[in-house]
Amino acid sequence: MIQDTTPDIDLALFGAMGDLALRKLYPALYHLDRDGLLADDTRIMGLARQDIDAEAFRKKVQETLKKYVKAAELESTCIKRFLDRLDYIKLDFTDVEGYKAIREWHEGSGRPMTVYLAVPASIYGAICSNLQASGSLDDESRVVVEKPIGYDLESSQEINDAIGVVFPETRVYRIDHYLGKETVQNLIALRFANPLFGTQWNQNHISHVEITVAEQVGIEGRWGYFDKAGQLRDMVQNHLLQLLCLIAMDPPSNLDADAIRDEKVKVLKALKRFNRENVGRDVVRGQYIAGSINGTSVPGYLDEEGANTDSHTETFVAMRTEVSNWRWAGVPFYLRTGKRMPEKLSQIVIHFRQQPHYIFDPDQRNLAANKLIIRLQPEEGIALEVLTKDGGLDKGMRLRPGPLHLDFNSAFPKARIPDAYERLLLEVMKGNQYLFVRRDEVEYAWRWADQLVEAWEQLDRPPRRYPSGSWGPVASIAMITQDGRSWYEDY
Numbered sequence: 257m258i259q260d261t262t263p264d265i266d267l268a269l270f271g272a273m274g275d276l277a278l279r280k281l282y283p284a285l286y287h288l289d290r291d292g293l294l295a296d297d298t299r300i301m302g303l304a305r306q307d308i309d310a311e312a313f314r315k316k317v318q319e320t321l322k323k324y325v326k327a328a329e330l331e332s333t334c335i336k337r338f339l340d341r342l343d344y345i346k347l348d349f350t351d352v353e354g355y356k357a358i359r360e361w362h363e364g365s366g367r368p369m370t371v372y373l374a375v376p377a378s379i380y381g382a383i384c385s386n387l388q389a390s391g392s393l394d395d396e397s398r399v400v401v402e403k404p405i406g407y408d409l410e411s412s413q414e415i416n417d418a419i420g421v422v423f424p425e426t427r428v429y430r431i432d433h434y435l436g437k438e439t440v441q442n443l444i445a446l447r448f449a450n451p452l453f454g455t456q457w458n459q460n461h462i463s464h465v466e467i468t469v470a471e472q473v474g475i476e477g478r479w480g481y482f483d484k485a486g487q488l489r490d491m492v493q494n495h496l497l498q499l500l501c502l503i504a505m506d507p508p509s510n511l512d513a514d515a516i517r518d519e520k521v522k523v524l525k526a527l528k529r530f531n532r533e534n535v536g537r538d539v540v541r542g543q544y545i546a547g548s549i550n551g552t553s554v555p556g557y558l559d560e561e562g563a564n565t566d567s568h569t570e571t572f573v574a575m576r577t578e579v580s581n582w583r584w585a586g587v588p589f590y591l592r593t594g595k596r597m598p599e600k601l602s603q604i605v606i607h608f609r610q611q612p613h614y615i616f617d618p619d620q621r622n623l624a625a626n627k628l629i630i631r632l633q634p635e636e637g638i639a640l641e642v643l644t645k646d647g648g649l650d651k652g653m654r655l656r657p658g659p660l661h662l663d664f665n666s667a668f669p670k671a672r673i674p675d676a677y678e679r680l681l682l683e684v685m686k687g688n689q690y691l692f693v694r695r696d697e698v699e700y701a702w703r704w705a706d707q708l709v710e711a712w713e714q715l716d717r718p719p720r721r722y723p724s725g726s727w728g729p730v731a732s733i734a735m736i737t738q739d740g741r742s743w744y745e746d747y
């Protein structure tokens with residue numbers, strides 16, 4: 257049942273000393289606590305294999321808060337209250353005997369247990385089974401798991417089966433942190449609360465859609481993970497497909513989790529497939545070489561720590577795809593994402609069609625289309641590019657494009673934009689699954705990614721090199737230029 261206020265819970269955090277926990281989860285939980293959104297008796301148990309005691313664990317969390325929370329948001333009373341909630345158990349997650357300590361901590365507490373698995377997906381099954389075997393769970397226990405779930409459809413099914421033996425689907429929260437981003441939430445409001453857009457949201461009015469998720473970072477010491485995954489599995493199979501689904505889905509009948517997820521699944525099923533013939537034309541894979549970002553030299557992918565010089569793993573993907581249904585027939589969706597790009601930028605651009613009859617200066621005809629720009633990061637906001645008359649007596653009826661702009665930071669200056677993990681953790685506690693990915697969504701997304709990998713394998717072409725600090729291989733620009741279009745550039 258979805259709750260309006262956050263109930264008390266026992267949160268067992270597996271992988272308590274890992275990157276995700278330190279960089280994202282403690283700062284998010286601290287913010288929730290500071291904003292009065294953690295119930296008074298909620299407790300957090302850190303679980304990891306480091307041989308430290310609870311005091312040393314709290315010290316580590318305190319240090320991480322100092323590093324990742326803005327100084328102005330660190331208040332000593334809030335920090336103390338938050339640290340007092342924390343405890344620590346040293347545990348090898350494969351050792352079922354060690355789970356006795358979790359059972360003893362939770363038994364009789366009266367708070368439902370929420371288990372957060374901030375660990376590699378390969379051990380999700382073992383942890384779930386050990387929790388059950390040790391009697392550490394209760395009838396309301398929930399599990400939160402991270403992406404990527406598996407490496408392909410088959411491995412994701414194995415992992416989901418293992419989770420499903422212990423937790424029913426209604427108590428599994430699969431995180432895709434892009435769904436927790438403020439502007440992604442706004443996408444739902446924008447589309448379904450504004451008749452202006454609701455009536456225009458189809459192939460009659462929209463010519464094409466662009467989704468760009470550019471990262472400045474490289475692989476950040478994660479060679480072991482990333483080289484097996486590549487940008488397709490790391491970013492496209494999950495984050496970019498989720499964004500595409502939210503843009504392309506039909507209106508759900510209500511905001512219930514399953515109503516939204518049913519619509520997203522329909523989009524995944526309708527996504528165009530690739531084959532040996534079209535993959536070379538419609539998809540560009542790239543791998544970064546050395547270059548410079550903001551004046552600082554950075555190594556190429558094959559010179560990263562732990563690298564294997566023969567690797568053909570892609571760090572960049574651009575593609576032209578389509579959603580084959582009545583709403584979107586003939587509307588290309590251009591997707592691109594890459595590491596070591598000139599800046600961190602995630603944005604969606606909806607390009608509307610031109611007016612059927614044009615009466616202005618023929619030289620300005622290419623200007624004559626509206627664009628809706630939905631900026632996820634860095635500066636969250638929504639802009640509608642419209643055409644107005646250029647000012648001045650000497651200009652005649654010259655057109656000028658300009659934005660009707662909603663910048664969330666300046667429109668709502670007092671409201672801090674919460675990190676995605678704050679919202680997601682809050683929804684887990686309240687029992688609302690609408691921002692979490694259902695099993696069939698994950699699996700349809702893998703089916704689609706698997707057929708793309710198969711087409712790549714048949715094509716057998718190495719990724720194209722691109723210098724770090726560039727917008728990817730030139731071929732990704734040529735791909736969209738061939739359609740008489742260009743990537744939106746107003747960075």
Ligand SMILES: NC(=O)C1=CN([C@@H]2O[C@H](COP(=O)(O)OP(=O)(O)OC[C@H]3O[C@@H](n4cnc5c(N)ncnc54)[C@H](OP(=O)(O)O)[C@@H]3O)[C@@H](O)[C@H]2O)C=CC1
Pocket residue numbers: 270271272273274275276277304305306347348349350373374375376377379402403404
């Ligand atoms: N970091 C990020 O920004 C993101 C991460 N994710 C996902 O979140 C999950 C966690 O990622 P991340 O924090 O980066 O990974 P890390 O490797 O930094 O953390 C995982 C932690 O799990 C611990 N661990 C693994 N196996 C065991 C075991 N048998 N017993 C005890 N501890 C164990 C590791 O301990 P030890 O150090 O001792 O090996 C490590 O501290 C992954 O599924 C990842 O794909 C998803 C999106 C973003």
Ligand SMILES: O=C1O[C@H](COP(=O)(O)O)[C@@H](O)[C@H](O)[C@H]1O
Pocket residue numbers: 433471473490491602
């Ligand atoms: O899931 C992941 O996301 C990050 C990018 O997230 P963002 O919120 O900073 O845009 C990416 O760097 C990482 O490789 C991937 O695993």
